[in-house]
Amino acid sequence: MLDQLVRERYPRLLSRATLLCGTRHDAEDLVQDALVATFGGRARFESVAEAEHYVRRAIATRYVDRARRLGRERDAQRRLAGERAAVVEIDLPGLTRELVDALSVLAPRVRACVVLRYLDDLTIRETAQSLGISEGAVKRYTSDGVSLLNAALGTTSTDSSTDAESVPVQPKEVRRGA
Numbered sequence: 001m002l003d004q005l006v007r008e009r010y011p012r013l014l015s016r017a018t019l020l021c022g023t024r025h026d027a028e029d030l031v032q033d034a035l036v037a038t039f040g041g042r043a044r045f046e047s048v049a050e051a052e053h054y055v056r057r058a059i060a061t062r063y064v065d066r067a068r069r070l071g072r073e074r075d076a077q078r079r080l081a082g083e084r085a086a087v088v089e090i091d092l093p094g095l096t097r098e099l100v101d102a103l104s105v106l107a108p109r110v111r112a113c114v115v116l117r118y119l120d121d122l123t124i125r126e127t128a129q130s131l132g133i134s135e136g137a138v139k140r141y142t143s144d145g146v147s148l149l150n151a152a153l154g155t156t157s158t159d160s161s162t163d164a165e166s167v168p169v170q171p172k173e174v175r176r177g178a
Contacts, residue, residue, distance in 0.1 A: 001051055002039045009052045016056060019115055020063040022104050030066065034058035056120060057130045060112050064131055067108030102152035106145050113138050114145035 010031070017027035017034075038055050045051040103111055109131070116127045117138070124142075128135045150156060 001045055001048065002035070005048050005051050005055070006035070008048060009055075013052065013055060013059065016115070016119070017059050017063070019100065019103060019119070020060065020108075020112060030059055030062055031055075033062050037062070060116055060120075060130050061132065064109055064112050098153055099149070102149050105152065106148060109133075110141045110145040110148070113141035114149070117142050 013031050013034075014024070014027055017030045018024055021027045021030055034055050037058050038051070043054070045054065103114065106114065112131060113127055116122045116130060117124070122130065124135050124138050127142075128138045131138070133141075146157065
């Protein structure tokens, strides 16, 4: 199953990880870590799609863990060295360079929530479980991320998905005799 997953889905896994990390090198390491974590144990999958889904969640979790651990140190090294992060070309259908650039300035957890909610199309509950945070935190991070992306991109979209899951939908009352 691992061989088939890597042959068929590695480019997509790498693209998603690159969206999170910002550099191809870090994304390759992240995908490798996620694959080892996923297949290093006794996990059994019935399909490649199921295995890919599990690896994608492992990528997000490991990204947040790694960002916590290494983020401050890496930022300090870049400031001291005066280096700029390398520009990475990500080939994902429907994503513009502007959106990728805007995503790159979001805080790691905010970026992870936005990517999981909108690119991986996970629910609030699935995103919370994937990242090990509360559903309220996912809503807040997603809302903040959408607001920051709107500001960066000059758009006015709203994060209506968080409202739709927290507010029960009631059908309109039908007026009689009107």
